[in-house]
Amino acid sequence: MHFLPDEIDQYAVNHSQKEPELLQALNTETWQTVLNPRMLSGTYQGRLLSIISKLINPKNILEIGTYTGYSALCMCEGMKSTGSLHTIDKNEELFDLQRKYFDLSPWGAQMHQHVGNAIDILPTIDEKFDLVFIDADKANYSNYFDLIIDKMNPGGVILSDNVLWSGKVVQEIDPKDIDTKELVIYNKKVNEDDRVETILLPIRDGLTITRVK
Numbered sequence: 001m002h003f004l005p006d007e008i009d010q011y012a013v014n015h016s017q018k019e020p021e022l023l024q025a026l027n028t029e030t031w032q033t034v035l036n037p038r039m040l041s042g043t044y045q046g047r048l049l050s051i052i053s054k055l056i057n058p059k060n061i062l063e064i065g066t067y068t069g070y071s072a073l074c075m076c077e078g079m080k081s082t083g084s085l086h087t088i089d090k091n092e093e094l095f096d097l098q099r100k101y102f103d104l105s106p107w108g109a110q111m112h113q114h115v116g117n118a119i120d121i122l123p124t125i126d127e128k129f130d131l132v133f134i135d136a137d138k139a140n141y142s143n144y145f146d147l148i149i150d151k152m153n154p155g156g157v158i159l160s161d162n163v164l165w166s167g168k169v170v171q172e173i174d175p176k177d178i179d180t181k182e183l184v185i186y187n188k189k190v191n192e193d194d195r196v197e198t199i200l201l202p203i204r205d206g207l208t209i210t211r212v213k
């Protein structure tokens with residue numbers, strides 16, 4: 001969902017960096033061959049992830065919710081040459097497509113795929129992270145935060161996607177809508193936790209930047 005008027009949104013896109021060729025190809029292949037292509041971050045948000053990563057210049061990156069690997073590749077653009085990216089997805093059918101594009105990139109050997117439920121996999125990754133992207137099941141965002149906060153280096157950044165959830169976070173919540181309920185809890189939690197400082201950006205479906213003190 002875009003909250004900006006179309007004209008302003010298009011102007012922002014037109015005045016932002018172009019999508020690199022490899023990502024154009026992955027974007028196209030995802031839309032042609034994979035279910036739910038709207039889940040892919042896309043050109044504009046991808047360029048945002050890239051520039052945030054370049055500003056942080058992280059050594060270790062963690063992603064929860066790989067999908068076809070688009071956002072993982074965007075974040076690798078800013079990774080230190082000695083760094084690594086760990087990315088988790090429960091959908092094993094996406095593994096080969098992710099690997100195809102990871103190996104076409106300069107970072108293939110540094111990109112580690114984990115297949116399974118992120119709640120089970122996170123405790124098994126023995127790393128400290130400088131950049132984390134949370135972009136999987138919304139109902140578990142608070143659980144993901146709790147599992148990663150002690151794995152963050154000071155000054156590290158946690159990005160959380162879809163935190164405005166098409167605007168549902170400010171509407172009356174259907175008691176059966178667990179995702180919205182949990183996102184509202186998460187947004188409050190990361191804004192009130194003394195260990196971090198948070199800004200929620202109304203970009204695309206809402207992206208939170210949370211910096212660990």
Ligand SMILES: C[S@@+](CC[C@H](N)C(=O)[O-])C[C@H]1O[C@@H](n2cnc3c(N)ncnc32)[C@H](O)[C@@H]1O
Nearest residue numbers: 039040041065067070071089090117118136137
């Ligand atoms: C929105 S997509 C990720 C998009 C990707 N980050 C990008 O920007 O291109 C969400 C992904 O999270 C995965 N996912 C959902 N629940 C999960 C869970 N409990 N554990 C691991 N992966 C999960 C889904 O299989 C899906 O591929």
